[in-house]
Amino acid sequence: MDDRRPRVVRGDGVFLYEETGRRYIDGISGSYNHCLGHSHPALTAAVKQQLDTLVHACNIGSSTGLPETLADKIxxxxxxxxxxxxxxxxxxxxxxxxxxxxxxxxxxxxGRPQRTQVVAIDDAYHGCTLGAMIATQRAFINDGALPLLGAYSMSMPAPASLDDLPKWQTLLAEHESEIAAIIVEPVMAMAGTRQFPDGFLRALSDLAKQYDIPLICDEVYCGIGRAGSFCEAVAQGAEPDIVIFSKCLGGGFPITAVVATTAVVDSFATHSVPLFRHGHTQSGNLLGCRAALFILDYLDAHHCYETVALKGARLLQRIREDLPTADGVISIQGKGLMLSITFESSQACDRAQLAARRHGVLVGTADRHLKLAPAFTIHDTEANELAERLVGAIRGTSQ
Ligand SMILES: Cc1ncc(COP(=O)(O)O)c(C=O)c1O
Incomplete structure (x- = not known):
């Protein structure tokens, strides 16, 4: 068996193909972002039309109106x-x-410049650029830059129940003058699709308001339908001050939206320079905007938030029924089309990933967690094939 990474040259829906014609089910939608699958003809056509019209325009000295239209839609x-x-x-x-x-x-x-600390949750992943690593709480990512990051980071254990709320209350009460922000993933992707206890996020957002600490909800992964709703924090009853949407927003085209409340944005106006002083050459990239505009309309028109929740529940049930939590499998969890299988060790998880690949299924891993995030457009027969091949592969590794 050839265990090299597959060299894929073509994608079609949930499938990826090598030059030889060998087919894989893409169980992770690229890097969790191809919500409409690969080479979706209408999405590609919308972006191609933009490509033929105007690829990029500087959003500082001029405006195309496209970023503004996307902002309105969001x-x-x-x-x-x-x-x-x-x-x-x-x-x-x-x-x-x-x-x-x-x-x-x-x-x-x-008037509180001494508030510089960012509170995040153990095992959270918020990115691997230097600033984002202040929030990321994973040794594997952060170790090399700890002296720099430690000065701005505080971490809290993931809550097991609402009984953990008093610990947050104590943290905020004791460190109110140092904390600039709290950042959480409403469903924790790399921590095994870890979900908060019911009511936790809402209570945390109330608490953060009490201390005037902005609550940032990182929905880079779980937002825009992946977990079954447009905005998972809002679905959980929370009132975040800032939300970040990315992966499924562009469906494979690079675009990320940072959405803030009027209160946050208005606060900038009290400063002598009434602006959020930030920007990149590619901010509001037109190809990404065009993809996002298409995707947001598509998700509404095809009732994708509801169908993702249903398809995810079915896939989870199917895998749970067929894969006993024994032989190295500790637990199986999911929210929408965001699923994880947790193994007793990262080695067992890596073995399962390799076995899945041999069975024609591509999955992701993070430590002990094997990750699944198929396209929202996956058909029942494809989901059944995915589950069957994956379960067969994992069973094979444990025998
Ligand atoms: C929750 C979360 N935040 C941030 C990021 C970083 O996004 P990117 O890889 O596009 O920089 C990721 C990437 O997986 C993520 O899952």
Whole structure:
């Protein structure tokens, strides 16, 4: 058996192909972002049309109107949340950095520049650029830069139940004068699709408000339908101050939206330079904007938020039924089309990933967690094939 990484040259829906014609089911949608599968003809056509018209225009000296249209579309989906202003960047890590900078700038505008610390949750992944690593709490990523990051990072264990809320209350009460922001993933991707106890995020957002600490919800992975709703934090009843959407927003084209409340954005106006002082050459990239505009309409028109929740529940049930939590498998969890199988060790997980590849299925891993995030457009027969091949592969490794 050839165990090299597959060299894929073509994609079609949930499938990827090598030059030899060998076919793989893409169980992770590229890097969790091809929500409409590979080479979706209408998405490609929309982007191609933009490509033929105007590839890029500087958003500082001129405007094409496209980023503004995308910002409006996002705001329309967040009515009654207070999240009104969208700032566009390219990657998820850039989005996290922009969000952190907004929170820091908010504190400066409020006359509290000493509030510099960012509280994040153990095992959280928020990106691997230098600023984003302040929030990321994974030794594997952070070790090389610890002296720099430690000065700005605080971490809390993931809550096991609502009984953990008093610990947060104590943290905020004791460190109120140092904390600039709290950042969480409403569903923790790399920590095995870890979900918060019911009501936790809402309670945390209430607590953060009490201390005027912006709550940043990183929905780079779980947002835009992946977990079954447009905005997972809002679905959990929370009132975040800043939300970051990325992967499924562009469906493979690079675009990230950082959405902030009027209160956060208005605070900048109290400063002598009434701006969020930030921007990149590719901010509001037109190809990414065009893809995002198409995708947001598509998800609504095809009722994708509902179908993702249903398809995910079915896939989870199927895998749970067929894969006993024994022989190295500790647990299987999922929310929407965001699933994880947790193994007793990272070695067992790596073996399962390799076996899945041999069975024609591509999956991701993070430590002991094998990750699945198929396209929203996956058909029942394809989902069944995915589950069957994956379960067969994992069973094979444990025998
Ligand atoms: C929750 C979360 N935040 C941030 C990032 C970083 O995004 P990017 O890889 O686009 O920089 C990721 C990437 O997987 C992520 O899952």
């Amino acid at each position: 705001r329309d989906r967040l009515t009654q949340t207070g999240l009104t202003h969208t700032f566009l960047v390219t990657s998820g890590s850039e989005g996290v950095e922009a969000a952190l900078k907004m929170a820091w700038q908010y504190q400066v505008s409020r």
